[in-house]
Each structure stands twice: as structure tokens, then as C-alpha cells.
Amino acid sequence: MARRTKNTSGRGQRDLKVRVKSARGRKLSSTRWLERQLNDPYVKRARDEGMRGRAAYKILELDDRFRFLVPGARVVDLGSAPGGWAQVAVERVNALGESPGKAQGRVLGIDLQEVEPLAGAEFHVLDFMADGADERLKAWLGGPADVVMSDMAAASCGHKQTDHLRIMALCE
Structure with missing residues (x-):
């Protein structure tokens, strides 16, 4: 399904990069999403630290900066x-x-x-x-x-105006 290759980008994030070999019935966008997930350092960190998802690090960073999650x-x-x-x-x-x-x-x-x-x-x-x-x-x-x-997202349908209205309804 996937093979690991050396990361030669010079960014130094990870030594290996996982590439998905074949789509196996998936759309190209799904294959790209899977490849991003397999290589995301926050996904790996969340798994290693027992967090439910990578988004936990967003709220940790915000709370470290603004201190809104206080005891009580x-x-x-x-x-x-x-x-x-x-x-x-x-x-x-x-x-x-x-x-x-x-x-x-x-x-x-x-x-x-x-x-x-x-x-x-x-x-x-x-x-x-x-x-x-x-x-x-x-x-x-x-x-x-x-x-x-x-962290809600409105259901999208692909029609820009409709999607925009749904997002704005969440904001109200």
C-alpha cells in the first residue's frame, strides 16, 4: 500500500516520507488526504501521546497563549x-x-x-x-x-454561494 522514501526537502521534519502507491478505488483527493495523514507530525504525536486527534494541539497552543481554560x-x-x-x-x-x-x-x-x-x-x-x-x-x-x-463546519455542497451562506449561519 505505501512505501517509505527519504525526505530530501531539507525541512528536517521527518527522515522518512510515506507515499501511497495506488489509489485502489479511491479518488485522487482521498489518496492525497491519506498521504498527508500518514506524514503529518501532529497525527503521529497525537497517536503517541494518546490524544483523540491532531486538533488538540490547536487548542493547547491557544490556551498556552491566552489562558482561557482556567480551573473551575x-x-x-x-x-x-x-x-x-x-x-x-x-x-x-x-x-x-x-x-x-x-x-x-x-x-x-x-x-x-x-x-x-x-x-x-x-x-x-x-x-x-x-x-x-x-x-x-x-x-x-x-x-x-x-x-x-x-470547530464546527457547515455541510458543504460545492456551490460557493450556498456553502458561504451555511458558514455564515454558523457564525450567527
């Missing part, structure tokens, strides 16, 4: 699958209460699909755009959220 915070993660951001939030807000002397936070993940359970986080299948969703979130959290994180 109530956090909502919109579009939470696969749960990488929630995984970081659980640790940073002390959702498990493992840091004595620090307030215990809450982490609530919302997605259209089910998310594998995570200790310290509560996941619900919910369309955030549905009527009454905000009230349900407040009830589940026990009050208003201190932090709202979102």
Missing part, C-alpha cells in the same frame, strides 16, 4: 467529535477534580454524531442550531458557559 470554568465544545478539544479542556479546567485546591470545572461536548465517552466530559448528540438548544446547554452545564469552543 464551564466549557462547551461545539462540534466536539472526536473529542480532542474536550480532552484538553478536561485537564485544564480540572473537570476530574484531580488538582487539590483548584476549582473543579465542567466540560460539555455537543455534536451531531455520537462521541466516545471521556472521563470528566459529558457529550450530547444535539443540533446546536435547533430551537431551544441554548437553554438545554445551560441546563446541562448548570449555568452559562464561561468558554465556548467551536
Whole structure:
């Protein structure tokens, strides 16, 4: 399926590069995505460190810089699958209460699909755009959220104007 070749780009990221030999019924775009995944240093790091996905490093970097995930915070993660951001939030807000002397936070993940359970986080299948969703979130959290994180993406259809309107609807 794949072969490893020396990385001669001079970037020094990795010694080997995985190339997918054949498409085997996949579209070219799928083959390219697979090759990027196989060579992505963050994908490898996430796998090695037990993170749910490479996106966890985005939120780690942002929180290291802006310090918004503080112990005791109530956090909502919109579009939470696969749960990488929630995984970081659980640790940073002390959702498990493992840091004595620090307030215990809450982490609530919302997605259209089910998310594998995570200790310290509560996941619900919910369309955030549905009527009454905000009230349900407040009830589940026990009050208003201190932090709202979102990695949601609108379903795209390939029609630029329609896709743009769907993205803007998420922003509202």
C-alpha cells in the first residue's frame, strides 16, 4: 500500500516520507488526504501521546497563549467529535477534580454524531442550531458557559454561494 522514501526537502521534519502507491478505488483527493495523514507530525504525536486527534494541539497552543481554560470554568465544545478539544479542556479546567485546591470545572461536548465517552466530559448528540438548544446547554452545564469552543463546519455542497451562506449561519 505505501512505501517509505527519504525526505530530501531539507525541512528536517521527518527522515522518512510515506507515499501511497495506488489509489485502489479511491479518488485522487482521498489518496492525497491519506498521504498527508500518514506524514503529518501532529497525527503521529497525537497517536503517541494518546490524544483523540491532531486538533488538540490547536487548542493547547491557544490556551498556552491566552489562558482561557482556567480551573473551575464551564466549557462547551461545539462540534466536539472526536473529542480532542474536550480532552484538553478536561485537564485544564480540572473537570476530574484531580488538582487539590483548584476549582473543579465542567466540560460539555455537543455534536451531531455520537462521541466516545471521556472521563470528566459529558457529550450530547444535539443540533446546536435547533430551537431551544441554548437553554438545554445551560441546563446541562448548570449555568452559562464561561468558554465556548467551536470547530464546527457547515455541510458543504460545492456551490460557493450556498456553502458561504451555511458558514455564515454558523457564525450567527
